[in-house]
Amino acid sequence: MSRRDAAPVDAGRRRFLSVSLAAGGALLVGVRLARAQEIEPELLGEDLTAVGPFVRIERDNRVVIGARGCEIGQGVMTSLPMLIAEELDVDWSQVLVVQLPYGYADTDKGPSNRYGDQGAGGSTSIPNGWKDLRQAGATARWLLLQAAAAEWKIAADSLRTEAGEVIAPDGRTLSYGALARSAASLSLPDKPVPLKSPAQYRIIGQPIRTADARAIVTGRSQYGIDAWAANALVAVIARCPHLDGTLDSFDDTETRKVAGVRDVVAIPGPKPDAPFDGVLAAGVAVLATNTWSALKGREALKIGWKPGPWTKESTTALAARAHELLDNDEDGLEVRADGDFAKARKQARLVVEARYEMPFLAHATMEPPGALIEINQDRARLVASLQDPDGASELISRMTGLPRKAIEIRMTRAGGGFGRRLRNDFVAEAVVIAKEAGKPVKLMWTREDDLQHDFYRPFGVHAMAATLDRKKQVTGWSHRVAATPLGYRNDAAAKRPAWSGTIGADDFPAGLVANLDKRFFALESGLPRGPWRAPVHTFQAFAIQCFIDEIAVATKQDALALRLDLLGEPRQIPYEGHGGPVFDTGRMANVLKIAAEKIGWGARRSDGHGLGLACHFTFGGYAAHAFEVSVEGNDLIIHRVVCVADIGRVINPLGAQAQMMGGTIDAISTALNLAVTVKEGQVQQKNFPDYPLLRMAHAPRNVEVTLVESDADPSGAGEIGVPGAAPALANAVHAATTVRVRKLPLMPELLKRL
DSSP states (O other): OOOTTOOOOOTTOSOOEEEEEETTTEEEEEEOOTTSOOOOOOOOTTOOSOOOSSEEEOTTSOEEEEEOSOOSSSSHHHHHHHHHHHHHTOOGGGEEEEEOOOOEEEETTEEEETTSOOOOOTTOHHHHHHHHHHHHHHHHHHHHHHHHHHHHTSOGGGOEEETTEEEOTTSOEEEHHHHHHHHHTSOOOSSOOOOOOGGGOSSTTSOOOOTTHHHHHTTOSOBGGGOOOTTOEEEEEEEOOSTTOEEEEEEOTTGGGSTTEEEEEEEOOOOTTSOOSSOOSOEEEEEESSHHHHHHHHHTOEEEEEOOTTTTOOHHHHHHHHHHHHHHTOSOEEEEEESOHHHHHHHOSEEEEEEEEEOBBOOOOSSOOEEEEEEOSSOEEEEEOOSOHHHHHHHHHHHHOOOGGGEEEEEOBOSOOTTGGGSOHHHHHHHHHHHHHTSOEEEEOOHHHHHHSOOBBOOEEEEEEEEEOTTOOEEEEEEEEEEOOTTTTOTTGGGSOTTTTTOOTTSTTTTTSSEEEEEEEEOOOOSOBOOOSSHHHHHHHHHHHHHHHHHHHHHTOOHHHHHHHHHOSSOEEEOOSTTOSEEEHHHHHHHHHHHHHHHTTTOOOOSSOEEEEEEEEETTEEEEEEEEEEEETTEEEEEEEEEEEEOSSOSOHHHHHHHHHHHHHHHHHHHHHOOBOEETTEEOOOSTTTSOOOOGGGSOSOOEEEEOOOOSOOOOOTTTTSTTHHHHHHHHHHHHHSOOOOBSSHHHHHHHHO
16 A cells, blocks of 8 residues: 555654534544644534544534545444544444545645545554554543533542543533533643553444445445536546557547537556556547446547557466476575475475466456546545545645645545555546546546456466475475566555565465475566455465365375464464564464364265365464365355454454455455456456356355454454465365366366366
């Protein structure tokens, strides 16, 4: 996620709460940096559409809490306000949650955000908000206690709060609403306010329904695609289908005859090898008074495209090149080397080897990209479904010359993200068009646009090898991957190792096997790449967890016992990747054993069903999957799916369970049939018939989720349930059929070999 220009909120600077009094006596509390420009209360009277601070308390004791995160379906519009409400000590039933706008602020230390981190990526929203959002709620509560103490002329530490009221020792009560005016006039505490102990939690850990669920199901919830502005023109773009291709010529004569079409604008693409920091592809935009006219006008365009330098690229050629690099085993980049794997190989009683192929993947969010933008001489306004509002703000400023404080960004609920909205190319397109048109522009993408112009998950081949001794103990492990680097034409990613997003230096079995060799071989490709839900983990877990099963089969060991043996005694191993600083083998073993028990692992079966297991550590969370499947003719039947997760302290069990279910279903859908292929430098998939998502008839009837109770600080939940599902499914397929699928998607390979 882009955080290039934001100075983080300094948790060590204790006077970080802005308190002000709104019309009607509302108490407003929000995070800011010291000496930052005061937050102007945007919410007055009954107007709940524009919230500045986190907390608003009305005289009638209603409480409005602002949700700062990008809501892309991961539930942060509910879970983040829960943290504030817990420490504020109000009943959730009296809380109204509203989406905050982007909170850019200029400070004496540079660009910052008055609300803290507002992006969405890497399952960081809950871990990042765990302390500062609770402190915001606790400080508001402290001010109310001080106000009540002054009113009653008794010591504040003799008072308590409950359900939005301050309660005196003799039973007298004052509502928060009655105290709002006096509380707003008080000075902030000099030290951090003590937070509740877990035993005092009344909201954290309770199953809370989605805050805006009613708006969603009644169609009132606004997504980016719903945004509109007066006099806005709808724009659609015909984009070059060739990788790094350019616009040669176009004839818009017939387009301009279409009723409603107002203008046609050529859009230059990025220069070859230049960073993808703006528009992704060359194109021609059609502007019209409505979407239908814009689409019909696009159909009428006559365009000549000039192919780029990647006309010979194909996924078939990439696969061949990957195997060639792995066969030659030269010039690979060392990712990690422990012990002496070459020596272990020479001394091994048995060596097990296998290769696994991972395809390019599109994000295919249910709501395609799009943006509404208004650009005036001294201001700009963006409304869009985003994951990186920081990056969008910086991009608009760079393209328009406007200072970032003059750029308003309104964030809406998004119809999925999965990493696609971490890039703001669609915002850049809208800016280019709006500058040319001189009017507000609503840019619309179609599904065809979305599938053919994405930042795709990398392609690659994993070569695995394990050495074993006479006692069937794993003595060495080699993991080499030939893949298209994730950071292709990305300045921010260029600061990270070339193998980022394809193999993890500290991931399994690092620290568990004495002799470890991990290496990376770069594949050249012109296809744009970007993070896809749990980036490195979904890319590597399939190979790692399927290979453990292959070792178990080759040595006639139980796959569960082999995993537990590799994990060893409970201990904490240093982990420098995202989700560290440690990997806890005991927590991993625990979720694995629970999943095995729930699926009935070890029981003799005579029904032709196969069981499969897998586990993975992702962004600080531990998850294990177990599948029960059978194959009937050409149909793969998924009878049961178990997902067990340890994500630390659970904020909202309903939300976390939903994320594990959704992640598992997403992983199944992807594993069975999804792949993006390239031929002659062009993406072959155009719509869902070419990229067939999982249908209800083929989905499991249920995903049985178990959340492990834990006192550890919470990790995020949005991606933890994804990586282990595909290998557990493939392992179950092998158990049911003896067919080992090493290339995804699974179904085409399985049907070839049945």
